[in-house]
Amino acid sequence: MSEIYISYDFVVEPVQPATEILIAELGYAGFESFVENEEGVTAYIKKDEWDAFILEDIQILKSTEFKITYNFNEIEQTNWNEEWEKNFNPIEVDGLVTVRAPFHEKPSTKFDLVIEPKMSFGTGHHETTHMMIQHILKNDFEGKSVLDMGCGTGVLAILAEKVGATKIDAIDIDNWCYLNSLENVERNDCKNISVYEGDATLLEGRHYDTIIANINRNILLADMASYAKCLNANGMLFLSGFYKEDIPMIEAECEKHMLKLNEIIERGQWVSLKFIN
Numbered sequence: 001m002s003e004i005y006i007s008y009d010f011v012v013e014p015v016q017p018a019t020e021i022l023i024a025e026l027g028y029a030g031f032e033s034f035v036e037n038e039e040g041v042t043a044y045i046k047k048d049e050w051d052a053f054i055l056e057d058i059q060i061l062k063s064t065e066f067k068i069t070y071n072f073n074e075i076e077q078t079n080w081n082e083e084w085e086k087n088f089n090p091i092e093v094d095g096l097v098t099v100r101a102p103f104h105e106k107p108s109t110k111f112d113l114v115i116e117p118k119m120s121f122g123t124g125h126h127e128t129t130h131m132m133i134q135h136i137l138k139n140d141f142e143g144k145s146v147l148d149m150g151c152g153t154g155v156l157a158i159l160a161e162k163v164g165a166t167k168i169d170a171i172d173i174d175n176w177c178y179l180n181s182l183e184n185v186e187r188n189d190c191k192n193i194s195v196y197e198g199d200a201t202l203l204e205g206r207h208y209d210t211i212i213a214n215i216n217r218n219i220l221l222a223d224m225a226s227y228a229k230c231l232n233a234n235g236m237l238f239l240s241g242f243y244k245e246d247i248p249m250i251e252a253e254c255e256k257h258m259l260k261l262n263e264i265i266e267r268g269q270w271v272s273l274k275f276i277n
Contacts, residue, residue, distance in 0.1 A: 004047040008072040012040035017268045018066040020127055024241075025058045028216055032176065040068070047074065093133045099155060102187070111162050114187050115153050116180070128240040131265045131272035132156055132214050135238045139210075139274070141165045147208045147230070149223075150215035150241075154181030154195065158188045160212070168193045171202055200226040210236045214272075217242040221253050228257030231277055236262075240272035247271060 008031075012018045019041050023034050030050075031043045045054065055061060061068055090100035090107065098107035102114055129152075136156065142164035148157035151170035160168050170185070170193055172178050178197035185193045196202055200223040209232050213220060220239055231237060237259060239250060244266060251261050254275050263274040 005044045005075050006047055006050045006072055007075045008043045008045075008070050010040040010043065010068055010070045013067040015040060018060060018063075018068065020268060020270070021060050022058070022068065023126070024128075024216075025060055029054060029058060044075075091130070093130060094137055096137055097133055097159065099133075111159060113155055113158055113162075115155050115158075115184055116187065127267040127270040128214050128272060129155065131267050131270065132212060132238060132240050133159060134265055135263075135272060135274060136160060136163060136212075139236060141210065144209040145207070145232075147171070147203070147206070147211045147213075149200070149211065149213040149227070150219070151181050151195070152177050152214070154184045154193070156212050156214065157181070157193050157195075158184060158190055160210075161190045161192050162188075165210070166192055169206065169208070170195045171198060173197070173199045199223075203227075203230045206230050207232050208235065210238070212238045214238075214240045217246050217250065220250065224253045224257060224259075228254075228259060228277070231259075233277065235277050237275040237277075238272065239275070240270065242271065243269050244271050247273065 010022060012022065019036060023041060026043050031045045033044045035042045060066065088101050090098055090104050092098050092109060096109055097111040097113065098109040099113045099115055100107065102116055106112060136159050141160055144165045145167040146160045146165040148160065148168065148170040151157055151172045154170050157168045157170040170181050172181065175197060178195060181195045185195060203226045207230050211227050211231055213227065220241065227237060242250065250273060254261065259275040259277050261273060262276045265272045
C-alpha cells in the first residue's frame with residue numbers, strides 16, 4: 001500500500017539561487033524529496049508529518065528578493081523513482097569525480113560514485129555536497145579514520161574511502177538515509193564504511209582523524225563539542241550546510257573548542273569550512 005504524501009509545486013522567480021535555498025529550508029522542515037524543474041521545484045512530505053503551518057518558518061518565502069508562489073495537493077507515492085530518473089543528471093566535480101545514478105553510462109573521471117538517492121539528500125547537485133566533495137579532493141585522506149555525520153546518501157563517506165580512508169563511520173538520524181546509505185555503500189563495493197542510525201550521542205568514546213558534517217547551522221552548533229571531543233590531534237573538520245553570513249557564528253563556536261578556521265569554499269550563497277586543531 002502506497003503512503004500518502006503532500007506535494008507542493010513551487011514556482012520561483014528568479015529560479016536560482018532561490019530554489020537551492022528553498023530546498024534546503026524545506027529539508028530542515030521535514031520535506032523528504034525534491035524534483036527540480038525549469039520553473040522551480042516540487043517538494044514532497046508525508047501526510048502524517050504535515051500540518052497546515054509547515055511553511056511558516058521557511059524564511060525565503062518572506063524574502064522580497066524573490067517571487068515564490070505555490071500550490072499543494074495530496075498524492076500517493078507511486079512514481080518517485082520514475083520522477084527522479086527523469087530529472088537526475090550526472091554531475092562532475094573538478095574533472096575528477098562523477099556522481100551518477102545506476103542507469104547512467106560509466107564516466108571517464110578518476111572517481112565514479114553511483115548513487116541512488118531515492119528520498120535522501122546528497123546527490124552532489126546541492127552546493128554544500130559539491131563543496132564537501134571539493135574539500136575531500138584537496139586534502140589527504142590516505143589511511144585516515146573518518147566520520148561522515150549526517151551522511152544522507154553516503155556519497156561523502158563513499159568518496160572518502162575511494163581517496164584512501166581506511167575506517168569510516170557514516171551516521172544519520174533519518175531511517176531512510178540510513179537504509180539508503182547502506183544500499184549505496186554496497187552498490188559502490190565499499191569495504192571500510194560502517195553505517196549507523198542515530199545522532200551525536202553515538203560519538204561517545206569514538207575518535208577520528210577527519211570529520212565531515214554537512215547538516216545545518218543549528219545542529220552543527222549544538223554538536224560542536226561532540227565533534228571536537230572525538231577529533232584526533234592534528235585532525236581536520238569539514239563543515240557545510242549554512243550560508244556565508246553564518247561563518248562568524250560557526251567560527252566562534254569552533255574557537256571555543258580550539259578549532260581554527262583554515263579554509264573557506266564558497267558556492268552561491270553557501271559555504272563550506274575547513275577547521276584544524
